[in-house]
Amino acid sequence: MNNTEFYDRLGVSKNASPDEIKKAYRKLSKKYHPDINKDAGAEDKYKEVQEAYETLSDPQKRASYDQFGAAGANGGFGGGGFGGFDGAGFGGFEDIFSSFFGGGTAQRNPNAPRQGDDLQYRVNLKFEEAIFGAEKEVSYNREATCRTCTGSGAKPGTSPVTCGRCHGSGVINVDTQTPLGTMRRQMTCDVCHGRGKQIKDPCTTCRGTGHEKQAHTVTVKVPAGVETGQRIRLAGQGEAGFNGGSYGDLYVVVQVEASDKFEREGTTILYKLDLNFVQAALGDTVHVPTVHGDVDMVIPEGTQTGKTFRLKGKGAPSIRGGAMGDQYVTVNVVTPTGLNDRQKAALKDFAAAGNINVHPQKKGFFDKVKDAFDEL
Ligand code: ZN
Numbered sequence: 571m572n573n574t575e576f577y578d579r580l581g582v583s584k585n586a587s588p589d590e591i592k593k594a595y596r597k598l599s600k601k602y603h604p605d606i607n608k609d610a611g612a613e614d615k616y617k618e619v620q621e622a623y624e625t626l627s628d629p630q631k632r633a634s635y636d637q638f639g640a641a642g643a644n645g646g647f648g649g650g651g652f653g654g655f656d657g658a659g660f661g662g663f664e665d666i667f668s669s670f671f672g673g674g675t676a677q678r679n680p681n682a683p684r685q686g687d688d689l690q691y692r693v694n695l696k697f698e699e700a701i702f703g704a705e706k707e708v709s710y711n712r713e714a715t716c717r718t719c720t721g722s723g724a725k726p727g728t729s730p731v732t733c734g735r736c737h738g739s740g741v742i743n744v745d746t747q748t749p750l751g752t753m754r755r756q757m758t759c760d761v762c763h764g765r766g767k768q769i770k771d772p773c774t775t776c777r778g779t780g781h782e783k784q785a786h787t788v789t790v791k792v793p794a795g796v797e798t799g800q801r802i803r804l805a806g807q808g809e810a811g812f813n814g815g816s817y818g819d820l821y822v823v824v825q826v827e828a829s830d831k832f833e834r835e836g837t838t839i840l841y842k843l844d845l846n847f848v849q850a851a852l853g854d855t856v857h858v859p860t861v862h863g864d865v866d867m868v869i870p871e872g873t874q875t876g877k878t879f880r881l882k883g884k885g886a887p888s889i890r891g892g893a894m895g896d897q898y899v900t901v902n903v904v905t906p907t908g909l910n911d912r913q914k915a916a917l918k919d920f921a922a923a924g925n926i927n928v929h930p931q932k933k934g935f936f937d938k939v940k941d942a943f944d945e946l
């Protein structure tokens with residue numbers, strides 16, 4: 571709120587004395603008087619100076635202006651019939667708004683429909699269910715509209731009556747004497763607690779609240795591709811509203827169980843494939859599990875630990891639709907243990923048959939594994 575402009579118009583400070591204001595006004599009204607000054611805009615200037623002086627020369631109007639700006643000094647907010655500055659005095663900004671808007675923020679219309687509370691429910695999904703989607707039945711207790719009174723809170727055959735104290739407004743006026751005069755405040759009605767209605771004969775099921783706990787079951791369609799932490803909103807499956815307001819919503823929060831075979835990062839599924847060193851050295855065709863069923867995968871000869879293969883389209887779908895992700899298969903060559911004598915002899919023969927070509931690894935093993943993933 572601009573409450574310095576009038577001072578600016580007169581070219582005085584906010585602390586100017588009444589005398590200074592008067593002097594400034596005289597000087598400026600001479601300067602801009604339409605009879606004297608024929609410049610374009612002089613007349614407007616003159617009017618602005620008049621307006622500013624009218625307010626600042628009156629101690630009460632000046633005080634209002636200092637506190638509330640031009641709207642205050644003119645005695646109304648938007649012309650809505652507010653007259654507090656002329657008469658009984660005023661307590662402060664809050665009081666002005668209270669009398670103006672019927673109670674300000676704390677006291678909205680008590681009879682307005684209000685939506686019920688939202689609820690949250692955690693649903694556990696198997697690894698595969700999250701990938702392919704699932705239908706889950708969830709059961710929970712919620713505050714529902716009372717079936718006995720259909721939400722009115724009054725015993726069947728009776729109805730709530732308008733509160734006799736506040737006449738249905740939910741608020742009452744309280745007058746307080748202050749040095750400035752009578753100050754009127756609005757407070758929440760102490761009889762109906764702001765509801766505006768009184769129930770003389772409460773419903774025995776809900777004790778007048780209009781709500782009762784009820785077991786409730788809904789089927790949740792979990793979309794394919796969900797991940798832990800994602801929420802599915804089911805409109806109207808939360809708790810009952812007030813004053814005929816709609817039900818709140820249910821948020822189903824997904825928790826996906828880990829798989830003992832796979833790991834998942836978004837639409838990508840990771841799988842670790844153990845190979846024995848003969849398969850790795852000579853190559854092989856192996857069955858690799860995927861969530862879409864086993865696939866045959868060709869392992870080329872000389873495959874090293876850490877090598878990663880891609881199985882296109884064998885991952886998880888995006889929850890937003892589109893193509894299926896991929897599965898990445900990372901090889902882990904397992905050194906055999908517990909060899910029998912024949913195997914040991916064969917390996918000795920193998921070693922004697924020629925140089926075993928071990929490429930010196932420039933990078934450490936872990937770097938290579940990391941690189942393989944970085945390429946993905
Ligand atoms: Zn009831």
Ligand code: ZN
Nearest residue numbers: 733736759762
């Ligand atoms: Zn009341």
